[in-house]
Amino acid sequence: MTGSSQRPGAEPFTERTPRVVAARKLTRRAERDRTGRFLAEGANAVEAALACGTVHELFATDRAAAAHPPLLAAARDAGIRVSPITDRAAAALSETVTPQGLVAVCSLVDRPLETVLGGASLVVVLVDVAEPGNAGTVVRVADAAGADAVILAGDTVDPHNGKSVRAAAGSTFHVPIARVRDTPAVLTALKTAGLRTLAAHGYAQTSLETLAFDTPTAWIFGNEAHGLPPDVLSAADTAVKIPLYGQAESLNLATAAAICVYTTAMATRH
Numbered sequence: 001m002t003g004s005s006q007r008p009g010a011e012p013f014t015e016r017t018p019r020v021v022a023a024r025k026l027t028r029r030a031e032r033d034r035t036g037r038f039l040a041e042g043a044n045a046v047e048a049a050l051a052c053g054t055v056h057e058l059f060a061t062d063r064a065a066a067a068h069p070p071l072l073a074a075a076r077d078a079g080i081r082v083s084p085i086t087d088r089a090a091a092a093l094s095e096t097v098t099p100q101g102l103v104a105v106c107s108l109v110d111r112p113l114e115t116v117l118g119g120a121s122l123v124v125v126l127v128d129v130a131e132p133g134n135a136g137t138v139v140r141v142a143d144a145a146g147a148d149a150v151i152l153a154g155d156t157v158d159p160h161n162g163k164s165v166r167a168a169a170g171s172t173f174h175v176p177i178a179r180v181r182d183t184p185a186v187l188t189a190l191k192t193a194g195l196r197t198l199a200a201h202g203y204a205q206t207s208l209e210t211l212a213f214d215t216p217t218a219w220i221f222g223n224e225a226h227g228l229p230p231d232v233l234s235a236a237d238t239a240v241k242i243p244l245y246g247q248a249e250s251l252n253l254a255t256a257a258a259i260c261v262y263t264t265a266m267a268t269r270h
Contacts (some may be wrong), residue, residue, distance in 0.1 A: 012062070013084065014085075015092040020089045020093065023057070023103070027095060032158065032160050036107060037105055037108065039103055040103070040104045040106050041095075041100055043068050045168075048170035048171075049106045050104070051173070054106040055075065055104045057082075058082045059083050059084075059103045060083070060085065060102050061090050061101035064090075065084070071102070087099075106173075109160070109172055110179045112178065113180050116148070116149035119148070120148035120149055120218075122145070122147045122217055122268070124141075125150075125219065125220040126153065126221055127221065127228055127229070128155045128223040129152070129253065130155075131157065131253075132158075132162075134254050135152065135156065136159070138150065138221070138254055139175060140168045141257055142171070143174045145264075146265055147175060148176065149178065150177050152177065153183040153186045155181075156179075158179075183232060187220075190218045197237045197238075198217060198219050198238050199233050199240065201222075204239035206238050206240050206241070207240070207243050208241065208243060208263060213268050221260075224253050240260070
């Protein structure tokens with residue numbers, strides 16, 4: 001059938017097929033870390049993954065194959081195994097209510113810290129961020145703003161988490177990402193790389209609109225509920241607040257990050 005991923009006479013994989021079972025285990029962080037692989041679902045993420053050469057296998061339902069023939073053709077042209085799956089198998093691989101039926105098994109994308117900071121002029125750092133949707137959205141913001149890297153420090157959620165990858169909408173594969181448990185080591189590396197460190201803090205004395213962006217900058221954002229730890233705030237060069245002109249008490253993490261990062265990007269691109 002035109003647009004189908006099936007080979008003639010081949011039955012689509014079910015949720016019990018060993019390769020589907022193995023891929024489903026990648027929804028768990030321990031398995032991702034053990035194997036060095038993760039799942040990317042949906043056309044945007046799959047297209048980005050194919051473009052950067054990280055895909056090992058592509059699973060597709062007949063409906064998804066018919067909707068995205070160029071993606072399947074690109075995978076086959078790259079020598080990547082394209083495996084037909086049933087709708088139930090797609091549901092098993094998906095962490096969403098409405099599976100898209102297109103799932104790639106990819107290599108983890110994070111890199112060593114020292115490789116993402118060389119020559120960087122705009123870096124985004126997340127410290128102890130717990131919500132994967134927020135992490136993915138900030139990765140997307142950083143990508144859109146032309147940031148050079150995103151660093152996930154401390155106990156920040158895994159950027160390869162399914163919800164984070166979906167929220168990033170392909171940007172997981174575009175912007176360099178590093179994961180570092182040791183937050184003080186990240187701050188030291190940023191300063192060694194010549195980056196001014198700005199810590200987003202709702203109660204800071206310095207307001208965003210008073211800053212000049214004439215030096216390489218790293219923005220640091222903290223946990224959704226607790227913000228940045230005191231030691232991070234004291235170690236940063238400047239704590240910065242976003243001015244609130246209306247009656248809202250605060251902004252959520254992803255919105256605050258978008259404002260700060262874009263303010264910097266626009267100021268340095270004039």
